[in-house]
Amino acid sequence: MELVCPAGNLQSLKAAVDAGANSVYIGFRDETNARHFAGLNFNDRQIAQGIEYAHARGVRVFIAINTYPQPGNLAKWQHAVDTAANTGADALILADIGVMDYATEFWPDLNLHLSVQGSATSQDAIAFYAQQFGIKRAVLPRVLSVRQVAAIAKKSPVPIETFGFGSLCVMVEGRCYLSSYVTGQGPNMYGACSPAKFVKWSETDVGTETRLNGVLIDRIADDENAGYPTICKGRYCVNDDVGYAIEEPTSLNTLPILSDLVKIGVAAIKIEGRQRSPAYVHRVTSVFREAIDSCLADPAAYRPDEKWLATLAALSEGAQTTLGAYNRSWQ
Amino acid sequence: MSNAATTRLALGPLQFHWPKAQMQSLYRKIADSPVDIVYLGETVCSKRREFRHKDWIETAELLSEAGKSVVLSTFALVEAQSELGYIRRLCENGEIWVEANDMSAVQMLAGKIPFVGGPTLNVVNQRTLQKLVDLGLQRWVVPVELSRAMLVEIRREMAEPIEYELLAWGRLSLAYSARCYTARAHRISKDDCANCCIDYPDGLLLQTREDEDFLVINGIQTMSARTSCVLAELENSPGIVDILRISPQAGDMDSIIHQIDALRHGETTADAVARDLAVHAPGGLCDGYWHGEAGMMNVRQS
Numbered sequence: 001m002e003l004v005c006p007a008g009n010l011q012s013l014k015a016a017v018d019a020g021a022n023s024v025y026i027g028f029r030d031e032t033n034a035r036h037f038a039g040l041n042f043n044d045r046q047i048a049q050g051i052e053y054a055h056a057r058g059v060r061v062f063i064a065i066n067t068y069p070q071p072g073n074l075a076k077w078q079h080a081v082d083t084a085a086n087t088g089a090d091a092l093i094l095a096d097i098g099v100m101d102y103a104t105e106f107w108p109d110l111n112l113h114l115s116v117q118g119s120a121t122s123q124d125a126i127a128f129y130a131q132q133f134g135i136k137r138a139v140l141p142r143v144l145s146v147r148q149v150a151a152i153a154k155k156s157p158v159p160i161e162t163f164g165f166g167s168l169c170v171m172v173e174g175r176c177y178l179s180s181y182v183t184g185q186g187p188n189m190y191g192a193c194s195p196a197k198f199v200k201w202s203e204t205d206v207g208t209e210t211r212l213n214g215v216l217i218d219r220i221a222d223d224e225n226a227g228y229p230t231i232c233k234g235r236y237c238v239n240d241d242v243g244y245a246i247e248e249p250t251s252l253n254t255l256p257i258l259s260d261l262v263k264i265g266v267a268a269i270k271i272e273g274r275q276r277s278p279a280y281v282h283r284v285t286s287v288f289r290e291a292i293d294s295c296l297a298d299p300a301a302y303r304p305d306e307k308w309l310a311t312l313a314a315l316s317e318g319a320q321t322t323l324g325a326y327n328r329s330w331q
Numbered sequence: 332m333s334n335a336a337t338t339r340l341a342l343g344p345l346q347f348h349w350p351k352a353q354m355q356s357l358y359r360k361i362a363d364s365p366v367d368i369v370y371l372g373e374t375v376c377s378k379r380r381e382f383r384h385k386d387w388i389e390t391a392e393l394l395s396e397a398g399k400s401v402v403l404s405t406f407a408l409v410e411a412q413s414e415l416g417y418i419r420r421l422c423e424n425g426e427i428w429v430e431a432n433d434m435s436a437v438q439m440l441a442g443k444i445p446f447v448g449g450p451t452l453n454v455v456n457q458r459t460l461q462k463l464v465d466l467g468l469q470r471w472v473v474p475v476e477l478s479r480a481m482l483v484e485i486r487r488e489m490a491e492p493i494e495y496e497l498l499a500w501g502r503l504s505l506a507y508s509a510r511c512y513t514a515r516a517h518r519i520s521k522d523d524c525a526n527c528c529i530d531y532p533d534g535l536l537l538q539t540r541e542d543e544d545f546l547v548i549n550g551i552q553t554m555s556a557r558t559s560c561v562l563a564e565l566e567n568s569p570g571i572v573d574i575l576r577i578s579p580q581a582g583d584m585d586s587i588i589h590q591i592d593a594l595r596h597g598e599t600t601a602d603a604v605a606r607d608l609a610v611h612a613p614g615g616l617c618d619g620y621w622h623g624e625a626g627m628m629n630v631r632q633s
Contacts, residue, residue, distance in 0.1 A: 068455045071484035098458030118434075119453060122409050125434035128441065132462070143509035144410055151412050171506035171553070172408050174453055178546075180476055181505050181555060181626035184619070189455065189476065213625060216539040232506075237538040238516045238548065245537055245548070246512060325509035331521040 001261070001292050002268035004062070004161060005285045008040040008275055013050045015282035017059045020289030024054055025062040025093060027274065032080040033064045034117055035274040036191030047087050060090035066115035067191045068096045078102050085110055091136065094118075095174060100133040114138040116163070117187070119174035123155035130157040137161055139270060141173045146257060146326050150264035159267035165284055166272025167317060168252040168324050170232050178231040183213045194230045201226075210234075225249070227317055251316035252324045255287075255304040258295050280315055287311050338565060338595050340588065341368035341496060343578045344404040344430075346504065347549060348528040351381040357579060358390045362397035364585070365592040368574060369394050372404040372421065374432055374449075376511070376550045377414045378526060384420070391427055402428045405436040407451040408507040408551065430472070441466035450474050450498065451507075455481065457488040470494040472576065475503045475559070478623040483571060494573045499562055500587060500608070501578025502534070502547055503555040503617075503626060512548040521551075532581035536614070544614040556614030561621045563601040563631050565594050582611045605632055 005021035007013035016024045027033030029041040042050065051061045063084040069077040077099045084092050085107045092110055094100050095117035103110055114120055114129045116139040126138045139161045140149060153160045169176065173187070180186030183198040198213040208220045210229035217234035220226040227233055227249035236245045254261060254269070261269065269292070271284050287308045295302040313319055324330055342361055345354065361369055371387050371394075373379050382390070391401045405418045415435055422429050422439040431437045432449035440446040441463075447470040454460050455477060460468070471493060473482055486495060511521040513528040513535055528535075534547035534554055544556040564572055575595075577587060590604045605616060619628030 068453060070455055071457060071481045071488070074456055074458060096453065096456070096459060097462050098456045101458055101462050117453075120434055122415050122433075122435040124415060124438040125409070128434050128438035131438075143408065143507075145509075148410050148412075170510060171508045175407075175451055176506040177476055177503070177626065178505050178553065180620075181503065184623075184625035184628075186476070188453070215545065215627075216541050216543070219540050235540060236545065237540060237542070238535060241516070242540060245516065246508075246553070247510070328522060329520050331509045331511065 001266065001296060003285070003288055003292055004268050004270040005281060006166075006271055006274040006276065007050070007281065008035065008037075009042070009278070010046050010050055011278040012274075012276070012281045013061075014053055015278040016285050017054050017057050019282045019285035021059055021285050023060040023062055023090070023268070024050070025064055025270075025274070026050060027064045028080055028083070030076065030080075031189075031191040032067055032077050034066050034115075034187050034191050036067070037275055038196070040275060044083065044087075047089075051088055055088075062091045062093050062113065063087070063089045064093040064115065065099060066093050066095040066117045068117075068188045069099065070189055074098060074102075081107065093139070097132075100129070100135075104133045111136050113161070115174075116141050117174040119172055121152075121172065123152050123157070126152070126156045126158060137268065139163075142169055142252065143172045143325050145328050145331070146260050146264065149261075149266065149326070153265040160265070161268035161270055162254075162261065162266050163252060164254045164258075164269035164271055164288060165312065166251060168247065168250060168322065170247045170324070182215050182231060194228070199229055225318055233317075248320070249318035250320045250322045251312075253309075253312050253316065253321035254323065254326065255291055255308060255312065257323060257326060258291055258304070259299045259302040262295055262299055283311055283315060338572065339367040339574045340365060340591060340595070341574050341576045342366045342370065343498065343501065343576045344370040344372055344374045345579045346375060346502075346552065346554070347532055347534060347579075347581070348376070348379045348526060349381065349532055349581075350529060351386070353532070354382055355390075357584065358394060360585060362394055362399065364588050366399065366577070366588060368400045368402065370402045370404045370430055374404045374407050375552045376528075377406060377411065377417065378524065379528075379550075381529075384417075400428075402430050402447055404430040404449060405432045407432040407449070407504070409433050409435050410509065437463070437466070443467070445469040448472065451504065457485045460485060460489065464489070464491060464493055468493065470496060470574070472496040472498075475505070475626065476620055479564075479571070479621050480623055486571065495571070496574035496576055497561065497564065497572045498559055498578060499564065499575035500560055500591065501558060501576070501580065502614075503557075503559050503620075504552055505546070505555055505626075506553040508551050508553070511550050512553065513550050516548065547614070555617060555627065557617035557627060557629070558612035558614065559618060559620075560605050560608070560612070560616045560631075561618050562591065562594055562604055564621075566601050580611065587611055602632075
């Protein structure tokens with residue numbers, strides 16, 4: 001079970017490597033990746049330094065180029081592929097068929113992984129990318145139960161990577177337009193969900209209001225925690241009932257089912273959070289390193305340690321965690 | 332208007348869960364309507380079985396006999412192995428065209444038979460489209476996020492002629508999830524849903540806490556509360572779109588179809604149609620994506 005950890009800058013990359021990641025994934029400073037946030041990500045020099053640091057310690061580096069180029073700007077994504085290929089990265093994480101087609105034509109020896117943004121939720125969908133572009137791994141969207149993941153892992157032509165911890169997209173990745181519907185910018189084409197420039201917080205008589213491009217996402221009382229206003233974590237009125245109609249502010253945590261994921265043949269587990277701090281990356285990576293080692297040493301006896309769970313809960317949205325779609329009753 | 336008159340009208344797949352009799356009534360009416368192309372099949376949730384496979388095939392025959400071109404649509408989000416099995420059955424039907432709405436279906440069709448690329452495939456540039464055309468895609472239903480400017484550029488760069496279809500009237504499909512939000516609103520899980528979405532023939536309205544109509548919940552699918560209306564396309568941009576898609580809704584489909592049909596024959600204007608059809612768009616109209624803006628904006632009518 002490979003542990004794949006996020007890094008939004010060089011310090012986070014070093015934190016992940018030092019805390020026991022097997023691989024670290026990073027992105028360029030532009031809309032070619034799905035964490036296109038101000039001040040985040042790597043320039044060419046930092047990528048070279050990061051790869052040198054990781055490789056010296058036996059850790060692999062993946063570069064995510066996992067958004068969708070539009071007419072007129074494909075060259076930017078192609079340039080990103082060229083740059084990534086020249087850095088000596090161990091794999092590129094791609095989503096767009098056109099970008100994969102380019103990578104396969106010009107860099108036939110590159111290791112390609114299918115990004116979660118590619119929305120492949122079956123062995124047939126994965127087989128498409130394997131046959132057409134020779135992908136070596138597929139990252140599954142967070143919409144499948146453990147049983148469904150098991151069936152896919154068994155029949156997939158390439159190894160499977162699943163999400164283990166972090167912010168939870170409840171919609172199938174790569175096909176959620178909620179952010180672009182409200183702001184004009186979303187994960188697929190712009191590389192960010194609910195971009196900060198559209199977010200407005202205001203104090204009112206009825207509490208703190210959070211708005212996204214003018215749309216009221218939530219109204220928060222003084223004694224409540226205010227989460228970042230992504231549309232799927234807001235409170236709305238449905239059938240005269242106000243509440244979290246889509247999902248509460250919460251984070252995914254798979255520690256309770258880690259031995260199941262190992263047993264069904266999941267090859268790699270991914271930690272979400274390139275936008276998080278080096279300290280966050282270090283803590284989560286450390287917990288998962290310890291958990292995976294414990295699980296692999298004796299899968300039958302594996303139990304998540306209370307200390308690990310407490311550490312992760314403290315780092316989670318709304319201080320609560322969920323198994324998400326892995327657990328059918330969540331669905 | 333000569334170009335517009337050759338624009339064909341399509342009825343998209345029914346997004347909502349309706350009782351069998353209501354579905355039969357819709358398609359009987361469509362058989363006598365000016366619609367040229369009809370997409371059949373359940374695309375949202377495999378638990379909706381008012382129409383069994385046999386019913387879809389019988390409806391396909393009814394519509395074919397009425398001179399309609401019929402296409403079978405596949406699920407947008409595939410999760411269970413049983414769903415894959417059903418998609419395979421559709422893809423291997425040997426007779427009727429299939430609209431592939433995820434890459435599982437594309438894989439089953441690619442290199443074997445011509446197919447329609449549905450709006451939920453991630454196709455937003457020429458290189459991706461060309462690759463799918465090489466594998467048999469002959470008609471492309473444009474994803475909701477695509478703007479007119481993007482479509483014009485993609486179309487210009489494409490070497491081979493294919494058909495371009497655009498959602499001209501209907502609520503936008505914005506997201507799919509493992510979770511059923513209709514069941515969640517009823518405080519039950521998806522496995523115990525009892526098909527409660529059948530009580531919401533146009534979906535379940537989700538409002539902000541200041542009573543703004545925002546989204547519509549439709550089982551595992553989330554839609555816009557506003558109705559996308561890009562009918563001005565017919566007047567101003569001949570040759571960009573070959574097929575205009577109308578999405579079925581519980582209201583008066585006859586009048587929606589006849590207004591849009593009149594528009595393509597130059598008997599009325601897009602603004603007049605949008606005005607007349609506003610009554611069928613209770614959450615208001617939007618066309619932002621088409622104009623390169625936030626999808627919820629209403630550029631043309633504002």
